[in-house]
Amino acid sequence: MTLVIAGSCSGVGKTTVTLALLAFLSDRGFPVQAFKVGPDYIDPMFHTAITKRPCRNLDPVLTSEAYVQQCFARHSSDVDYALVEGVMGLFDGISWGEVGDFASTAHIARLLDLPVLLVLDCSKLSGSIAAIAHGFRTFDPRVKIAGVVLNQVGSDRHLQLLKNALEPLHLPILGVFYREQCIRIPDRHLGLVPAAEIPGMQRLFDQLNSLAEEHFDWERLLPLLKATPLTPTPPLLSGVGGKPKKDKIKIAVAGDRAFNFYYQDNLDILIALGAELIFWSPLADTKLPPGIQGLYFGGGFPEVFASELANNKNARHAVKKAIAAGITTYAECGGLMYLCEQIIDFDGQAWDMVGILPNKAVMSKKLTLGYRQATALENTFLFPAGTQITGHEFHRSRLKITTQKPLFKVTTYHPQTPAILEGFTQKNLHASYLHLHFGTHQQIPQQFLINCHNSTLIETQKN
Template sequence: MKTIVIAAPHSGSGKTTLTLGLMHALTRRGLKVAPFKVGPDFIDPGYHRLVTGLPSVNLDGWMCGHDFVRDTFSRHTEGADLALVEGVMGLFDGIDGVSEAGSTAEVAKLIGAPVLLVVDARSQARSAAALVHGFASFDPALRVAGVIFNNVASKNHERILREAVAASRPDVAVLGCLPKDPRLAIPSRHLGLTTAEENPLSGEFLDHLRGVMEQHLDLEGILAMAQTTAIVPGPPSAPAEAGALRIAVARDAAFCFCYPDNLRLLEEAGAEISFFSPLSDTRLPEGAAGVYLPGGYPELFAERLAANRALKGALHKAIGAGLPVYAECGGFIYLSQGVEVGGIHHPFVGIFPVATRMLPRHKALGYREVELASETPLGPAGTRARGHEFHYSEMEPMPPTVERVYRVSRKGELLGLEGFRFRNCLASYIHLHFGSSPDLAGNFVQHCRNFIRGAAS
């Protein structure tokens, strides 16, 4: 599979804009582009899907391990002409300052792909070549094959940049110089860019973006740079128990943060995924044996979510009857008493006896390790998993009477107890990646199957 990893020295260099531009330009050429995102981010993959028409899958060596990264990359590139992998933060940035764990460099090496570096050339000339030289030399096992300069001020600026790189690193091809263009800015808010579900990328924007790419990038050179990777997928999963089990998954503009591999692993474990919208549906999908409430932006749609009393009531009744439910971050907020936005309280499902309020800056950010302290819908005590936490909301202190089932740590340091359980409902601020623990998806499906059997007996 021909593959390119798009990376940068730091966030804000233009990775996402360049990635979307390349995806759009190459897709319009008739190529089937398989999109990927390094790290735990949800927003960029939504844009990738919007542009390519294919799900964008997260590749994270720290959360999921090396074998899972190689396997899921291989599975999701079948039938594609090219894989484009958007990096995260700076090329070598990961979980700490001494290893490559969780970094774009780690993933590029795992899948054997060359790196296309995006450098913001604003207010620098020959010095940009020193930066390119440093990134290309830092890890001899990593191949930085090309560079694209962003925010180039003039033809003379471009000439200096090209000359400087050619003189210092002739093995790194300059494959384009993008001019300063405020029309290429993508709307943003807390947690990152505006989500693809809100459709901020107009046809006019995409056409302009593609035009800029075709005019200022060496697309043929970029395609020639793409290196063929040969990764054999792992063995197929063991056959699931006969009879698909319907699991209802919330998906709409308010709940759109879900790892595609989580759904794939649930399906491989025997689940039939049935999507529903807490914004517009009045009941859960018929025959649902369990519910998955992923994250998103429920606070932006608080008034509409609060007004949908029928769905809130149906979910509250189902949880009270013991239906297995797994909720994370935005889904957790939805199960609280409600959220305060702009001084107005919007009532939600009300399973947990606490309310939520929004903060002006993030409350928590970073990777998390979880060990189950007791039996849960995701598995027995001792089960370990990894995930990510990022939110601008804060809940009232949870009463001690509510069971806590997660021992949460970061880099080996215990942060405390989280993961709250009510009957068969498990809720947490942490987005777990089911690829981090081979049994999570199967445990949840089996828990749902046991519930249905118990209800039928």
């Protein structure tokens, strides 16, 4: 069956509920697959840390409805249990064609034909909880509410009032979390602090497991979470028009506390197309891995670790030298910032970075967030001029200088918002704030690897 964990709004505790469910199942040795609705990178890191299986993003804006269905079927077919963590409130999405809540948690639940476990914050409610639950249950009859989790319950007396209010609805209460039992996960300017940065993560998971054991109705929950065998899906690279290369193309992927925003599907697609991914750390390593033919810099938190990145001069110089020599390079958001001359942090202090891009990334309080439609303004090694792609922005930095040779013309999904020019492109360099999912843009990783292969051949011929 599998459940979708949804909330009435952001901040009601659906991530805590999801992690508690995952901790309980994983602690008992069950293979469990987690999914996350939307473009988020950080919540999936926690899912992955608990289950030891890569969490998969389900985002029909960055991919497609068909891809979401295929991804879910592909990765839930070989596990005992699976669950999907939603995004924002249950019906919060964007207007897209005839779908008014496109990419919402409700949209994904309908798309996958899955029931919803609704998390409700009860901290300021008693009898009114019934009106809220009834509204969510009846708003869209296509979305089945399997039950609710009552979070932030103040006392046993408070819980009884909530139960009395919900009783006429015959809506199962599948979990109860009291206010004093609330587990806080530290956060900062882009959301939760990633799992790898939190000391004592196993202790946190143990606490979640204990809470889950005591406060969920497992007799009713387990059958709902049981994964159902689904129809086999097409191969990962169906329709790409290319086959994996016999000789692996070695790609250095920046992977550490500063750079960790990667969709697992993107990495899988690169591997399926013939890449050998070699992870290295711009924080700790003093040189690039030997024999590489391309560089991949994902997003992350280079601003948080700017002093360490700046102090690792050998790594910065090695990257600049490699890019200047023509190595094919793909950089998103935090990767773009690292390739600039400097990062200027929230305190106004400047830190030297790679310097291959003639710009400075300046941190600010303003959050840039949302889906973007981008049109390539000229031919690049990834796509021809006029190519339209969909991406996602999520950052609190801005570039000090507007590029004179922009990569994209970018628009939002709000008609009144003016277009902006964004990104850098050079012969073998793609750098942009846009995060892309390769699921339905598989020509991008394919062209990336072709360019890596061809530039290596040229270099070999020169020697």
